Amino acid sequence: xxxxxxxxxxxxxxxxxxxxxxxxxxxxxxxxxxxxxxxxxxxxxxxxxxxxxxxxxxxxxxxxxxxxxxxxxxxxxxxxxxxxxxxxxxxxxxxxxxxxxxxxxxxxxxxxxxxxxxxxxxxxxxxxxxxxxxxxxxxx
Amino acid sequence: xxxxxxxxxxxxxxxxxxxxxxxxxxxxxxxxxxxxxxxxxxxxxxxxxxxxxxxxxxxxxxxxxxxxxxxxxxxxxxxxxxxxxxxxxxxxxxxxxxxxxxxxxxxxxxxxxxxxxxxxxxxxxxxxxxxxxxxx
Numbered sequence: 001x002x003x004x005x006x007x008x009x010x011x012x013x014x015x016x017x018x019x020x021x022x023x024x025x026x027x028x029x030x031x032x033x034x035x036x037x038x039x040x041x042x043x044x045x046x047x048x049x050x051x052x053x054x055x056x057x058x059x060x061x062x063x064x065x066x067x068x069x070x071x072x073x074x075x076x077x078x079x080x081x082x083x084x085x086x087x088x089x090x091x092x093x094x095x096x097x098x099x100x101x102x103x104x105x106x107x108x109x110x111x112x113x114x115x116x117x118x119x120x121x122x123x124x125x126x127x128x129x130x131x132x133x134x135x136x137x138x139x140x
Numbered sequence: 141x142x143x144x145x146x147x148x149x150x151x152x153x154x155x156x157x158x159x160x161x162x163x164x165x166x167x168x169x170x171x172x173x174x175x176x177x178x179x180x181x182x183x184x185x186x187x188x189x190x191x192x193x194x195x196x197x198x199x200x201x202x203x204x205x206x207x208x209x210x211x212x213x214x215x216x217x218x219x220x221x222x223x224x225x226x227x228x229x230x231x232x233x234x235x236x237x238x239x240x241x242x243x244x245x246x247x248x249x250x251x252x253x254x255x256x257x258x259x260x261x262x263x264x265x266x267x268x269x270x271x272x273x274x275x276x
Contacts, residue, residue, distance in 0.1 A: 015159075022162045029169035038200070038240060039191040040268040045260050111250030115243050116186040118252070119269055123188035137253055 041122055046134070060089050060105045060130075064121050066112035079117075082124035090130045101129050108136035180215075181206040183244040188271040199236045201227065201264075205243040209251050220254055227262035242270045 062082070063071040070077050072085050086105060093103040105125050109118050125133055181204045194200055203223065204212040211218055213226050231237045239259060243252060259267060 019155075019159045019162060022159060022166055026162055026166045026169065029166065029173055033169055033173045038194040038197075038268075038270060039273050040194065040240060040270040041188055041190060042192050043267050043269065045256060045265040045267060047265065048260055109249040109253070111248060111253075113249040114245065115247040115249060115252055116245035118249055119186040119188055119245070119271060122269070123190055123271075126188075126190035135253075135256065137256075 041119065041126060043122075043133070043135070054104060058093065058102050058104055060086060060103050062086070062105060062107045062121060062125065064107065064109045064113050064117055066110045066114075068114065068117040070121060079120060079124065082121060083127040086125055086130060087128040090128055101131060103130055104132040104134055105130045106134045106136050180204045180242060181210065181212050181244075183207065183242055184246070185242065185270055185272050186245040187274040188269075189274060191271055191273045192268075194240060194268060195238065199234060200238050200240050200268075201230050202240050202242055203227075203255065205241070205247050205251060205255065207244045207246050209247060211255070220251075220258065223255065223258040224262040227259065227264050231262060231264050237264055238266045238268060239264050240268045240270050 061071075061073055065071075068079070070079060070082060072082060073089070075085075077085050090101050090103045090105075093101070096102045105128075107118070107121060107125065122133070180202065183204065183206055202213070206212070211220060211223060213223065218226065227237075227239065241252075241255070259265070
C-alpha cells in the first residue's frame, strides 16, 4: 500500500518578516514616548506658628505691585536688574557664624499681582546667593 | 600568472541577532513609555531659569489652577476649602509628599497666597512652582 502525503505542509511559522514587525513596533514606541521632565522652582513654606523676630537690618524687602513694578528696599528696580541689586545687598550684608548669607529676601505681592510676575521676581532672587527667601502675605 | 586569495572572509554583516537587539530596544521603550493618564487643566506655565527637576513622581501631588481661578486636584474641580483635607490625606499616606503647583501665569497672587495658606494647613510645606525652562 502506498500511503503518501499529497502535500508536504510547512509546519514552521515564517520568521523572515519578524524584524520588520518588531521595527514597526519599535518606531511606534519611539514616537509615542515622551520622557517629560517636570521642572520648577522649589520652595518650602513656613511652618504654622513659627513666628520669630528677625533683625530688620537682615531683611531685604522686594515689593511687587499689580502692574509688575518692583521696589527693592523702597527703590524702583527693573525686573531684570533685581538679581544684581539683591546680589550686591546679600554680599554687603555678609555671612553669619554658620557661614550662611545673612540677608533674608522677603517678597511681598499685591492680591492683583499676576503670578507670572511673581515667578519672574522669584527666579531673579533665586539666581543670587540668597538662600533665605520668604514670601510675605499680600495685604488683602 | 595566478592570483589566489588566501582567506575568504565573509563580507556580510551577521543579521541573525538583529531581531534580538531590536526586541531589547522595543522592550526598553515599552517599559519607559508612560501614557499620560491625566492632562489637568489647560494652562500656560510661566518661564524661569533657576528650575530644578522633580524627584520621583511617586512623591508628587499636583494642584492645578486655571486661568479663571478654578482649582483641580486628581482630575476633579474642587473648591478652595477642599484643598487642605484632600492634601492632608495624601500627606498622611506619604510623608515625603511634594506639591507641584501648576498655575496659569495670568492667575492673580491673591488666589496663590490663599492656596499657600491651605497648603500650610495641610502641612504640605514642600512645594514646587511648575515652570517652563528658559535661558535668558
